[in-house]
Amino acid sequence: MRKFKEFIIEKLILICGIASIFFVALIFLFLLKEGLAVFNIVSPFQFLFGKSWYPISDPPQLGILPLILGSLLVTLGAAIISIPIGVGCAIYIAEVAPLKIKEVLKAGIELLAAIPSVVLGFIGMVTLVPLVKNIFHLPTGLTALSGSIMLAFMAMPTIVSIAEDALYSVPKNYKEGAFALGATHWQTIYRVMLPAASSGILAAVMLGIGRVIGETMAVMMITGNAAVLPQSIFVPVRTLTATIAAEMGEAVVGGEHYFALFAIGIVLFIISFAINVTADFFLHKRQ
Amino acid sequence: MKRNSHRTQKIAFFFLFLATLLIVVPVGLILVIIIQKGLPAINWQFLSDIPRQGMRSGGIFPAIIGTVYLVTGAIIFALPIGLLAAIYLSEYSKDNLLNRVIKLAIVNLAGVPSVVYGLFGLALFVVFFKFGASILSGSLTLGIMILPIVITTSREALESVPQSFREVSLSLGASKWQTIRHIVLPNAVPGILTGTILGLGRAAGETAPILFTVAAFYLPQLPNSIFDQAMALPYHLYAISTQIPNVGEKIRYGTAFVLLALVLFMNLVAIIIRYKFRKKKKW
Numbered sequence: 001m002r003k004f005k006e007f008i009i010e011k012l013i014l015i016c017g018i019a020s021i022f023f024v025a026l027i028f029l030f031l032l033k034e035g036l037a038v039f040n041i042v043s044p045f046q047f048l049f050g051k052s053w054y055p056i057s058d059p060p061q062l063g064i065l066p067l068i069l070g071s072l073l074v075t076l077g078a079a080i081i082s083i084p085i086g087v088g089c090a091i092y093i094a095e096v097a098p099l100k101i102k103e104v105l106k107a108g109i110e111l112l113a114a115i116p117s118v119v120l121g122f123i124g125m126v127t128l129v130p131l132v133k134n135i136f137h138l139p140t141g142l143t144a145l146s147g148s149i150m151l152a153f154m155a156m157p158t159i160v161s162i163a164e165d166a167l168y169s170v171p172k173n174y175k176e177g178a179f180a181l182g183a184t185h186w187q188t189i190y191r192v193m194l195p196a197a198s199s200g201i202l203a204a205v206m207l208g209i210g211r212v213i214g215e216t217m218a219v220m221m222i223t224g225n226a227a228v229l230p231q232s233i234f235v236p237v238r239t240l241t242a243t244i245a246a247e248m249g250e251a252v253v254g255g256e257h258y259f260a261l262f263a264i265g266i267v268l269f270i271i272s273f274a275i276n277v278t279a280d281f282f283l284h285k286r287q
Numbered sequence: 288m289k290r291n292s293h294r295t296q297k298i299a300f301f302f303l304f305l306a307t308l309l310i311v312v313p314v315g316l317i318l319v320i321i322i323q324k325g326l327p328a329i330n331w332q333f334l335s336d337i338p339r340q341g342m343r344s345g346g347i348f349p350a351i352i353g354t355v356y357l358v359t360g361a362i363i364f365a366l367p368i369g370l371l372a373a374i375y376l377s378e379y380s381k382d383n384l385l386n387r388v389i390k391l392a393i394v395n396l397a398g399v400p401s402v403v404y405g406l407f408g409l410a411l412f413v414v415f416f417k418f419g420a421s422i423l424s425g426s427l428t429l430g431i432m433i434l435p436i437v438i439t440t441s442r443e444a445l446e447s448v449p450q451s452f453r454e455v456s457l458s459l460g461a462s463k464w465q466t467i468r469h470i471v472l473p474n475a476v477p478g479i480l481t482g483t484i485l486g487l488g489r490a491a492g493e494t495a496p497i498l499f500t501v502a503a504f505y506l507p508q509l510p511n512s513i514f515d516q517a518m519a520l521p522y523h524l525y526a527i528s529t530q531i532p533n534v535g536e537k538i539r540y541g542t543a544f545v546l547l548a549l550v551l552f553m554n555l556v557a558i559i560i561r562y563k564f565r566k567k568k569k570w
Contacts, residue, residue, distance in 0.1 A: 214400025
């Protein structure tokens with residue numbers, strides 16, 4: 001009897017163990033199920049590279065190039081800001097900061113990671129947006145630039161904590177060897193630690209960018225939501241994620257618009273899958 | 288030459304310090320702004336009243352209750368599955384392809400954009416299972432979203448129980464499951480609790496997954512069953528900041544304050560448990 005009970009429990013444990021695989025597959029399948037129908041209306045090429053997104057005009061124009069470029073622009077801006085600052089902060093925490101300050105800084109970073117994105121979006125709306133508007137004398141502060149700054153901020157916790165881990169796991173004798181040869185602390189960091197931790201830092205950057213591409217609420221509240229081909233970083237743009245969040249409420253279940261929004265979901269899923277698999281590869285290469 | 292390299296080091300460390308300040312100072316500013324402007328809005332009426340006059344006055348009680356329901360539902364779903372999955376990974380799995388694929392799946396599950404979870408919840412729970420936009424659909428969607436957090440932290444907790452504990456138990460004739468149940472699990476409880484609370488905090492703050500699966504724009508009564516729609520704090524904050532013109536500053540900051548306080552409180556509890564556990568640990 002006891003044997004039987006344990007048999008059942010162990011099977012249950014196995015099932016839950018593979019549940020993650022099941023859920024990832026389920027998410028992808030249901031996105032495909034609802035999204036692929038859009039390709040009865042437009043070709044995949046037209047969908048990805050079509051220049052106009054007017055989903056409710058008649059006939060609907062379902063080209064997501066403006067949205068892809070919106071996402072890319074905002075992400076590029078966020079990456080330019082967050083990579084140097086994030087990696088710099090990681091080096092400071094891992095190598096330079098005294099032990100006590102280190103703990104405080106790490107808690108601060110954890111705190112930032114915990115703030116809900118809708119709260120950051122709200123704060124961005126009331127502080128950052130007017131600031132950008134006044135500094136650059138723009139008609140509106142809801143621009144790609146504001147979105148980039150806010151998203152850079154949201155990518156930092158990921159970049160800092162993973163890059164710090166990577167630096168921390170560089171074997172101690174590398175460092176000791178460099179010191180013994182007369183290198184200064186900074187020379188050691190720059191010439192020995194950073195190259196040794198490079199694949200982990202690369203993974204940190206990739207996961208940070210993944211976070212930025214997938215971010216929805218803050219970006220929807222701050223970037224102004226204009227689904228047009230962006231001309232500069234000082235104009236409103238709309239990202240892939242914000243389009244889904246903003247428009248799904250009005251789309252009719254089983255309509256063209258609904259299919260198109262799910263197809264955007266497929267694009268996002270594939271992007272995040274590619275980023276995570278590659279980052280995972282770099283993280284394991286290190287060990 | 289020597290002096291030169293020391294000056295370089297000073298300049299480099301200054302910039303590293305600057306980078307750190309650029310992250311930490313804004314975090315402090317955000318907290319100060321929300322506390323300073325949000326705290327005065329908090330009173331009993333704000334917390335216990337329904338929204339009135341098109342959400343321009345009154346309180347946020349239904350949104351608080353909705354969030355509590357959603358978070359509870361999410362953890363009821365995610366904790367058992369996540370814990371058993373963690374037990375599998377830490378106690379049963381071997382270093383083989385399956386194990387590798389599971390870990391990759393968890394990483395991917397953690398990386399799926401939150402709005403894609405919303406789409407998934409809409410397609411599977413709302414439309415396919417016909418649960419409609421309801422607390423059930425929203426809870427299940429949030430539950431799958433926080434699964435990776437629960438699995439990862441629980442697994443770390445289980446793996447930090449020393450191998451010798453298991454060996455002693457097995458050598459006394461206990462079966463594998465008895466060892467897990469009576470030796471490994473009790474020693475991992477604080478870590479599992481930490482993961483659970485972090486998952487709760489994450490579920491409480493997310494907006495995109497509940498947009499199409501549960502969130503009601505304005506619903507001045509409390510939900511009666513898990514098949515009802517509900518208001519939720521993060522969506523409420525989104526709605527009064529962007530969808531409705533002329534909402535008083537007090538109400539917006541007050542809502543942001545309550546949501547932030549709720550999420551940070553849970554994170555704080557998790558950090559304290561982890562800290563105490565580390566101090567107490569004898570091995």
